[in-house]
Amino acid sequence: MTIVITNQPDISKGILDIQEVNKMNNFLINYLGLDDLFMCPHQDSDNCKCRKPKTGMLLTSIKKFNIDISKSYVIGDRKTDILMANKIKCKSIFINRKYSEESPKTQSITMPSFYKAAQYIALSKD
Numbered sequence: 497m498t499i500v501i502t503n504q505p506d507i508s509k510g511i512l513d514i515q516e517v518n519k520m521n522n523f524l525i526n527y528l529g530l531d532d533l534f535m536c537p538h539q540d541s542d543n544c545k546c547r548k549p550k551t552g553m554l555l556t557s558i559k560k561f562n563i564d565i566s567k568s569y570v571i572g573d574r575k576t577d578i579l580m581a582n583k584i585k586c587k588s589i590f591i592n593r594k595y596s597e598e599s600p601k602t603q604s605i606t607m608p609s610f611y612k613a614a615q616y617i618a619l620s621k622d
């Protein structure tokens with residue numbers, strides 16, 4: 497099962513139109529064959545429960561699909577993704593895209609690409 501959990505604060509900032517983002521999200525769901533996609537449209541100042549590294553979207557997806565987190569991975573390319581995974585003690589894979597921001601230090605493992613992360617999961621026993 498593959499679920500995308502994404503922060504899109506540009507919606508709340510008025511930079512991106514939510515209907516356009518929903519179109520892009522639907523494209524991703526169909527093109528990638530995702531099981532679901534959860535999006536936080538807020539920015540920090542909205543103080544919502546969903547914006548990563550908060551766990552709102554993650555917990556909602558776990559509940560909706562009755563996901564066993566002991567058999568799951570959070571894959572992300574931002575520190576906030578890894579911190580979110582840490583909060584519920586889910587294994588995490590950091591994709592290092594060499595962004596000019598602080599890298600996380602608490603991920604289970606680091607991989608150079610999403611493809612390599614998917615390979616790692618496919619080959620892991622749990």
Ligand SMILES: [Zn+2]
Nearest residue numbers: 536538544546
């Ligand atoms: Zn939110």
